[in-house]
Amino acid sequence: MAGQGSTAPLRRHYPGPPGTHITIRGLVKRFAGSALYDGFDLDIPKGQIMSVFGPNGCGKSTLINMIAGLIPIDGGEILFDGKTRQDTKIGYVFQNYREALFPWMRTLDNIAYPLVLQGWSKDRVRRRLDELIASFGIGFDLHRYPYELSGGQQQTASIMRALAPEPEVVLLDEPFSALDFEMTLFIREKLQQVFMDTGTTMILVSHDIEEAVYLADQVLLLTKRPTRIAEQVLYDEPRPRTVDTLSDAGFVAVKKRTLEIFQREVRR
Numbered sequence: 001m002a003g004q005g006s007t008a009p010l011r012r013h014y015p016g017p018p019g020t021h022i023t024i025r026g027l028v029k030r031f032a033g034s035a036l037y038d039g040f041d042l043d044i045p046k047g048q049i050m051s052v053f054g055p056n057g058c059g060k061s062t063l064i065n066m067i068a069g070l071i072p073i074d075g076g077e078i079l080f081d082g083k084t085r086q087d088t089k090i091g092y093v094f095q096n097y098r099e100a101l102f103p104w105m106r107t108l109d110n111i112a113y114p115l116v117l118q119g120w121s122k123d124r125v126r127r128r129l130d131e132l133i134a135s136f137g138i139g140f141d142l143h144r145y146p147y148e149l150s151g152g153q154q155q156t157a158s159i160m161r162a163l164a165p166e167p168e169v170v171l172l173d174e175p176f177s178a179l180d181f182e183m184t185l186f187i188r189e190k191l192q193q194v195f196m197d198t199g200t201t202m203i204l205v206s207h208d209i210e211e212a213v214y215l216a217d218q219v220l221l222l223t224k225r226p227t228r229i230a231e232q233v234l235y236d237e238p239r240p241r242t243v244d245t246l247s248d249a250g251f252v253a254v255k256k257r258t259l260e261i262f263q264r265e266v267r268r
């Protein structure tokens with residue numbers, strides 16, 4: 001896919017600093033002839049959570065959809081530890097959980113689906129499902145169909161499905177935005193737990209500044225289109241982060257800084 005359809009000459013790929021997982025170089029994306037991304041470069045660290053935050057319509061979802069390969073790029077290159085997307089296991093959690101799970105499959109079969117697709121044996125699938133059920137502390141019946149579950153339960157199942165094949169990268173597009181507060185807290189803690197257990201690189205698109213900072217090692221702030229990096233704000237509070245974290249001076253300072261940059265970009 002690299003450089004597909006690009007009219008600009010592709011610059012020679014250069015690696016990111018040590019610890020970089022995903023390198024984005026010279027990314028171009030146009031919609032209706034107008035550039036959303038035009039020569040965009042970004043290094044995404046390995047084994048960290050990066051939240052993506054920015055003005056409405058700046059291209060947050062488009063960015064992770066291009067990383068996931070769900071939409072094509074018009075130029076540039078995205079590499080994962082120097083490998084292409086085809087050689088990389090990526091998990092994706094959609095905002096709209098109602099459309100994410102197959103309605104004709106029981107929830108457990110939905111979660112197992114990517115494993116079956118990869119040709120895992122029945123025993124191996126069973127073992128992986130047992131692991132996931134234990135680590136998520138699932139208290140509802142996964143033999144039900146998705147439409148028989150609550151929204152939060154469906155989104156939990158979507159996250160389990162994304163994690164089932166032990167992906168190298170997990171992309172989450174506003175995974176909490178359609179959930180109530182109780183379910184948001186539950187899933188947020190589960191994600192934090194999974195991250196602490198596995199150290200999987202995660203990219204989280206968020207509209208909620210508190211949530212963006214709470215889970216992140218860094219917040220990537222984007223500008224209005226043509227989209228550039230406004231700033232990358234680091235947050236190095238150790239995990240697990242808890243409700244007490246929300247009133248910590250360090251958390252409040254990072255949130256304030258993030259908000260200031262966001263407001264500057266919105267007014268620009």
Ligand SMILES: Nc1ncnc2c1ncn2[C@@H]1O[C@H](COP(=O)(O)OP(=O)(O)OP(=O)(O)O)[C@@H](O)[C@H]1O
Pocket residue numbers: 031032036054055056057058059060061062063
């Ligand atoms: N398929 C498409 N065709 C035309 N324009 C598109 C398409 N997809 C996205 N866009 C445009 O690209 C821009 C970025 O969209 P995107 O959904 O990535 O932004 P976002 O930052 O995630 O938005 P929001 O904050 O509203 O969720 C928007 O102006 C949008 O209208």
